[in-house]
Amino acid sequence: MAELFTTISQARPAMRPAQKKVADFVLKHPEKAASSTISELSKAVGISTASVVRFCEDIEFSSFTAFRLAVSVASEQRRVARETFSIDKDEIDPNDSMQEVVAKTVFHEVEAIQQTGSNLDLKTLEKVVGLITKAKRIELFGLGSSSLATQDLRQKLHRIGLFAFDSPDNHQAITSSALMNPGDVGIVFSHSGVTPETLEVLKIMKRSGAKTVAVTNFPESVISRNADFRLTTVAKETRYRSGAMSSRIAQLALVDFLFVRIMQLRLESAELLLQRTYEAVRGDRL
Numbered sequence: 001m002a003e004l005f006t007t008i009s010q011a012r013p014a015m016r017p018a019q020k021k022v023a024d025f026v027l028k029h030p031e032k033a034a035s036s037t038i039s040e041l042s043k044a045v046g047i048s049t050a051s052v053v054r055f056c057e058d059i060e061f062s063s064f065t066a067f068r069l070a071v072s073v074a075s076e077q078r079r080v081a082r083e084t085f086s087i088d089k090d091e092i093d094p095n096d097s098m099q100e101v102v103a104k105t106v107f108h109e110v111e112a113i114q115q116t117g118s119n120l121d122l123k124t125l126e127k128v129v130g131l132i133t134k135a136k137r138i139e140l141f142g143l144g145s146s147s148l149a150t151q152d153l154r155q156k157l158h159r160i161g162l163f164a165f166d167s168p169d170n171h172q173a174i175t176s177s178a179l180m181n182p183g184d185v186g187i188v189f190s191h192s193g194v195t196p197e198t199l200e201v202l203k204i205m206k207r208s209g210a211k212t213v214a215v216t217n218f219p220e221s222v223i224s225r226n227a228d229f230r231l232t233t234v235a236k237e238t239r240y241r242s243g244a245m246s247s248r249i250a251q252l253a254l255v256d257f258l259f260v261r262i263m264q265l266r267l268e269s270a271e272l273l274l275q276r277t278y279e280a281v282r283g284d285r286l
Contacts, residue, residue, distance in 0.1 A: 003119060005030070007059055008026060008027060009023075010218055010232070010234075011023070011220070012024075013220065014220040015058060016054075018047045018048075019055040022047065022052055025041070025044060026071060030075040033068070034068055034071040034075055035072075038053070041064075052064060078090075085110075086103055087100065087104050090104065092105075111236065112236065113249060113253045116233045116234045116235070120257070126261070131213070132157070132258070135163075135183065135184055136163070136184055137183075137184040138154075138162060138164040138187065139164075139167075140153055140186075140189075141167060141173045141188045141189070141201045142166075142188060142198065143195060145191070146189035146190055146198075146248075148248055148251075149189045149248070149251035149255055150189055152252060152255050156259045160262070160266060162262075170197040170201060174204055177204040177208060177210075180208035181209055183210075185213065186206075186212045187212075187213040187214075188201060188212070188213070188223065188227070189215045191217050191233070191235065191251070192216070192218065193217065193221020194221055195223070206228070211228050214226070214229070214231070215232075216230065216231075217235050217250070231254055235250040
């Protein structure tokens with residue numbers, strides 16, 4: 001139930017215009033949605049009751065009554081979560097104090113990590129870990145804030161002896177991806193899942209015979225649909241927290257999930273290599 005709002009947010013991009021209106025209303029006014037009849041909600045949104053029913057079906061609810069109950073439960077759970085962080089609402093207000101800004105930012109950071117972890121397909125995560133550990137070569141690509149996740153994953157994998165590369169721009173990524181072979185793994189990061197350059201790189205990786213993985217916030221996005229495997233993050237965008245902030249936190253958490261599992265499977269050799277790399281730069285520390 002607590003993840004209902006996540007389900008709605010992630011399903012929204014693939015919805016029809018009428019259903020998007022319901023999604024936006026529920027996400028913005030969950031308490032009103034929970035207390036409304038189907039007629040009241042359709043009138044408030046400006047669509048037919050049939051469209052509201054289709055919205056419920058889109059997110060796999062058998063009836064509007066069941067959906068309304070789920071919204072009520074999710075709203076209450078979110079209220080309790082806000083109380084834990086001593087905040088009265090999620091959104092940062094222009095008049096918030098420094099203390100409120102910090103508390104609300106922490107709330108969203110923790111929420112992004114918790115929901116990314118709880119919504120992950122663990123079987124897919126395990127398969128991706130297996131691919132990475134056996135790969136001859138790993139190509140990573142992401143633009144903007146997503147490139148921070150690729151740099152972090154590449155640095156971590158390099159330190160335990162895995163051949164991972166991330167290209168600084170899409171032209172280099174295209175040429176590098178064209179040289180991939182079966183047995184290689186390509187991982188692309190895109191919060192929206194619709195970045196044209198990332199989609200192009202992904203398709204070239206696939207044509208080269210590599211297994212491909214998409215890390216995105218929207219499981220039904222075009223990039224997710226074109227990858228062999230998808231790992232879904234959960235990052236909520238707000239007025240003062242753009243996707244470049246929330247997506248970064250969620251993507252970096254997913255990188256850590258991958259790396260810790262890889263370390264666990266390669267513990268003896270990985271610990272030795274980490275120690276060797278630590279000793280190599282020891283002389284550069286004060």
